Amino acid sequence: QLQLQESGPGLVKPSETLSLTCTVSGGSIRTSSYYWAWIRQPPGEGLKWIATIYYSGNTYYNPSLKSRVTISVDTSKNQFSLKLSSVTAADTAVYYCARRVVVGVNDAFDIWGQGTMVTVSS
C-alpha cells in the first residue's frame, strides 16, 4: 500500500532554511485526483496546513507562511519537498507529509507520513 516517509535534519539554526523531503512508495506521485501536502504540529498544539502541490507542479500555500515557503516535486524520484526560510523557534514542530485526495466532495488528507520532529535552536 502507499506509504509516505519524511526525511531531513532534525535541528535547524535560527534564520536558516528548513528543508524536508517526502518519499512516496507503493504508488506513483503522478496520479490524478491526488495532491501532496505538508502539515505541521508544534509540540502540544494543533495541526496547521502549510502547502500542497500537484504532480504537474501547481502549488498552493497557506497565506500565513507563503512568503517563506517553497514546495516542489520530483516525479522521477517520486518525492516532494518543503523549504521554509528564515526559521525561528516558532517553527519548531512535527512536520508531516500527506496525500490529499480530491474526488468530488471527498477532499481530505487520507494518507500521512509518520512525521519528523524539527527543532529550531542555536
Add this chain to the structure above:
Amino acid sequence: DIQMTQSPSSLSASVRDRVTITCRASQSISIYLNWYQQKPGKAPKLLIYAASSLQSGVPSRFSGSGSGTDFTLTISSLQPEDFATYYCQQSYSPPHTFGGGTKVEIK
C-alpha cells in the same frame, strides 16, 4: 480564513459510553468537513470525510453528521483504543484549517 471551533476541548468518558464531539465553522462549508483521530506520537488518521462518509477500514461505531456550519462526530460505544485526540478540518476553501482538537480521556 475559515475558523473551526471544536467543543469540548476535552472530555472524560468510560468504555461503552456514547460520545459526541461538535465542530462549528465560521462560515458555511457545505459538507466539506473531515474528522481525524490522533494518538500520542502518531500521525493523524482519517476517520470521516465529506461530513458523514466513513473512511475504509474505520469501525462503524464512528459516524459523522452535519452540513453548513455545524457538524458532529459520534462514537456510539467507546472502546479502549478510541482514547485519543480528534480534529475536524474543512476542505471548502484554502487555507484548509483544522479545529483545535478534542481530547477523549478515560474516566
